[in-house]
Amino acid sequence: MRSVKSSMIGRKVGAVCHAIVVVIFVQALGLKTARTQELPPPRIDEEITKQEKIYRSQGADVPTGYVTGRGLSDYADLLPTGFCDALGKLGSADRWLDIGAGAAQAMLDYYAPKDDAAANKKCAGTGKARAVAMSIEDRRTDQWRQQAASLGGDRMRYLSGKRLRDYLSEELGKFQIITDVFGGFSYTEHLSLFVDKVLSLLEVGGSLYTLVPGVHLENAKDKLGILYLTELESAAGRPEKVCSWLKKASCVQVTCESKIDWKRPTEVIKIQKVCSDTSVPSMKLLEFVSGYPPSRRFQLEK
Numbered sequence: 001m002r003s004v005k006s007s008m009i010g011r012k013v014g015a016v017c018h019a020i021v022v023v024i025f026v027q028a029l030g031l032k033t034a035r036t037q038e039l040p041p042p043r044i045d046e047e048i049t050k051q052e053k054i055y056r057s058q059g060a061d062v063p064t065g066y067v068t069g070r071g072l073s074d075y076a077d078l079l080p081t082g083f084c085d086a087l088g089k090l091g092s093a094d095r096w097l098d099i100g101a102g103a104a105q106a107m108l109d110y111y112a113p114k115d116d117a118a119a120n121k122k123c124a125g126t127g128k129a130r131a132v133a134m135s136i137e138d139r140r141t142d143q144w145r146q147q148a149a150s151l152g153g154d155r156m157r158y159l160s161g162k163r164l165r166d167y168l169s170e171e172l173g174k175f176q177i178i179t180d181v182f183g184g185f186s187y188t189e190h191l192s193l194f195v196d197k198v199l200s201l202l203e204v205g206g207s208l209y210t211l212v213p214g215v216h217l218e219n220a221k222d223k224l225g226i227l228y229l230t231e232l233e234s235a236a237g238r239p240e241k242v243c244s245w246l247k248k249a250s251c252v253q254v255t256c257e258s259k260i261d262w263k264r265p266t267e268v269i270k271i272q273k274v275c276s277d278t279s280v281p282s283m284k285l286l287e288f289v290s291g292y293p294p295s296r297r298f299q300l301e302k
């Protein structure tokens, strides 16, 4: 008798809890709808104009979080395992492209390692590849100009005034190593076009070394309270992870190292081109909010 009574009480408590959950859920939905109605997503063109201002900022106007002077040892710390060894092994006929180079300090360190930091020495190697730094805005320093002039020829080039997508592949030529540290990969509004272009510039066997901050990680659960910066979804609107998307590209081998303990969850990514006929599943931009880096939402086209 007692157990029948207690099971009835249990069921009643269960029903009340269920009702509370339903009410909270309905209220949350209502709130979400109301908020969505109050706050339409920011207009993409206005945000892109704001983003331009960040690129063009100079001197005291450069936002503190827009870091443009990372050196080679920072690149070694941030990029995938194996980056330093690969860069150090390049010879004088090989080529390295750094997309989103900022002040190109990493390249200066490569050509003239100032300190004895083990990472710098290892990355700099003995032979020296021809190096091309690319940035939308010109952030060359006097040190860069002097170093490039003393090397002569086209050992160190700095390209600015355009985005990666605005260059013809023939203009740039092919590279054994492409790096991107908080550059185009984190900033572009044309994600699949960007990766497509990078792949077209790699020699077969060559690799892109990069990272994407603020993403849903391939090998870790989402944490509460994270502000995600780059969010992807399938054509049907289901969440898609950046690494699972990249692994759908053809003629590439993708390796992702999920950094769950970094300031933002970050995928550290190596993409090796393994044959020439590369293609990347196309993504369209749904949302863009300026920043350093901006926050973006993309959807697979099919």
Ligand SMILES: C[S@@+](CC[C@H](N)C(=O)[O-])C[C@H]1O[C@@H](n2cnc3c(N)ncnc32)[C@H](O)[C@@H]1O
Binding pocket: 055, 066, 067, 068, 069, 070, 071, 099, 100, 101, 102, 103, 134, 135, 136, 137, 162, 163, 164, 165, 180, 181, 182, 183, 184, 185, 187, 188
């Ligand atoms: C935050 S800075 C990073 C600079 C450098 N990699 C560092 O870590 O110090 C961003 C750089 O990416 C460049 N950038 C952003 N989008 C780009 C694109 N689509 N093509 C080429 N450069 C781009 C900017 O012009 C700038 O040089």
